[in-house]
Amino acid sequence: MASPIPAQFAPQNILLIKLRHHGDMLLTTPAINALRARYPQANIDVLLYKETRPMLEAHPAIRQLHIIDRNWKKAGGWQKFRHELALVTAVRACHYDVVINLADQWRSAIITGLSGAPVRIGFAFNKRNNAFWRACHNYRVSTAQHGQLHTVEQNMAALQPLGIAAAGARASMHFSAADQQKVQQMLTAAHVNGPFVVVQPTSRWVFKCWEDEKVAQLIEALTADGRTVVLTAAPDQKELAMISHIQSLCRSQNVVSLAGELSLPQLAALIDAARLFIGVDSAPMHMAAALETPCLALFGPTKLQHWRPWGENNRVIWAGDYAPLPSPDSIDTKTEQRYLSAIPVADVIAAARNFLHD
Structure with missing residues (x-):
């Protein structure tokens, strides 16, 4: 585990990863809103599945959305690899100071690990208790209480290493x-x-x-x-x-x-x-x-x-x-x-x- 993040830490570029369904994406907005409140000058980006983009595309706190298209796997091995490589290249080009991985998939862990971010936060899932997961995330948040928590509270828990509390978490939905x-x-x-x-x-x-x-x-x-x-x-x-x-x-x-x-x-x-x-x-x-x-x-x-x-x-x-x-x-x-x-x-x-x- 890396040393504690200092209170004066002021990231310029933040990436949040969540690869789930539409409702799950909406329930990431309390974390996005809390990050915006804590770091008003930071650029906040999100990595998500293509079909869930409408849930976040009008959110005023988000600079850009990185997209994973589930149809990539239908294009064949080489094409899929090219898409994945382009995604990792785009993520690295953003020079993130913080990556917050709310997902439990290996794909999200690999992108987090390859991001180049000095602060890489993920959950310490029991099913991911291995050296590779730990190498991808240098800050890991316990999931011991997840069974008693709302999904919003679970997502907010990932902000603990940044000193951001879950109290007052507020979801939001935006449209043009x-x-x-x-x-x-x-x-x-x-x-x-x-x-x-x-x-x-x-x-x-x-x-x-x-x-x-x-x-x-x-x-x-x-x-x-x-x-x-x-x-x-x-x-x-x-x-x-x-x-x-x-x-x-x-x-x-x-x-x-x-x-x-x-x-x-x-x-x-x-x-x-x-x-x-x-x-x-x-x-x-x-x-x-x-x-x-x-x-x-x-x-x-x-x-x-x-x-x-x-x-x-x-x-x-x-x-x-x-x-x-x-x-x-x-x-x-x-x-x-x-x-x-x-x-x-x-x-x-x-x-x-x-x-x-x-």
Whole structure:
């Protein structure tokens, strides 16, 4: 382990690495925001997977994004090597003073080790307890408490060698004025001119979803109260089919679907303008929490401690409070079973109305 980092350390160039899904990328923003607050003059860059770029591309604290395209491996060994070499060359050319590796992959460790940064921070994962991992990271942070920590708190723990505490960690989601304008045009075209509720009942994993019939009953109750509901989903055929089925079960005319029509920053602009977001354990739920839009999140067999919405203006309804749930680690993610089925419609309606009371 290297000697302690002096309090007066003032890095000019910082790289943060995280190679995960969309929601995971949003939950790195508290660490990015804390780095910006501590080092206001530093350049902060992020290395991430190409598909997750929309989560961070509008963040004002980030100078540039280094991209890994998962399709590189389809190009063949030599082409893949050229891409990886170009990435390492670009990282080294930035002359980072600090690299913070929040990932557990060997690839992220190799890039950290080859970065040339004098301060290379990573986690002391039990599964990576070997000389190579230690050589790549000269500051390693214990993961002993990770089981009790939210993902935001885990990420913030990596800043401990820099003397940055986790207290007050704040997530953020950003979008451009053009995104905001585009969303307003879409709402106007759909005749949504007043307050509205965003409902995103879909997830890439069906086991995280509530039944379509219950979602429709929720929508009917909200529209009966005079609310306008805007349905959203990813541009995925299974998710779009779910939205179509839910719409077919609704009698109200006060339901609009923008499913599959929005980029992630545009979805953020929509959620930011909403009175309430209702959804399941997904990236849009984390976006709502980061945007401080009131958020009602339905959870099933997910590790709540790690993935609950981060912030103050949120309410979680957990299926485990109504019926036994299997261990999150035992779930077959390809299953069609919907583990949220034990959640009663009446409780979700009551929680939504509690958020919406005028």
